[in-house]
Amino acid sequence: MQSDSSKDRLRLWLKVLKATRAVESEIRESLRQDFTTTLPRFDVMAALNQHRDGLKMSQLSGVLKVSNGNVTGIVERLVDDGHVQREKVPGDRRASRVRLTDEGVEEFARQAAAHEGWIDQMFDTVPQEQVQTLSDALDKVAKQLESEGRDG
Structure with missing residues (x-):
């Protein structure tokens, strides 16, 4: 039999998912x-912005937690747009490094x-004093799952 707290947590998860x-x-x-772009392109650029020296394609896939195939097409379009450059990795003729x-x-x-x-506007209905509390609670869930090796 499920407890009330168990049902409350299930409802919380469903609300987090919906939001x-x-x-x-x-x-x-x-x-x-606004930018004629996609979220996956934004995510690739965000990852490369965090790694200004560039990343091998396999590293980029790892950072984004997606397959190499998914990243390749996105990177190609960003190269065509002039936002990303690709360069060969010395000593590994099959690998290339990409950077902004x-x-x-x-x-x-x-x-x-x-x-x-946009995020600020979407979350402006959350009272400021609850922002850190919610952030801490979600962080606890993520850290617990990571420590158990269940982070995907």
Whole structure:
């Protein structure tokens, strides 16, 4: 028999999932309308922005937790747009390293600033004193699952 707290946690999960899907949908639409880009492209640029020296394609896939095949097409489009450059890895003729170009850094900065504004606006109904509490609670869940080796 399930306890009331168990049912409350299930309802919490469903609300987190619903909110996540709604926020992601809004972000996807805003990126499409405001920047003619996609969330996966934004995610690739965000990862490369965090690793300014660049990443091998396999490392990029690992950071994003997606397959190499998924990343390859996205990187190709970003190269075509002039936002990412690809270079050979010395001593490994099959591997290439990708990094943001100067133009890519500038474009990502524009997109990231808009993204932050969208998130701020979407979460402005959450009272400031609850923001850290909610953040800490979700962080506890993630850390618990990571420590148990269940982070995907």
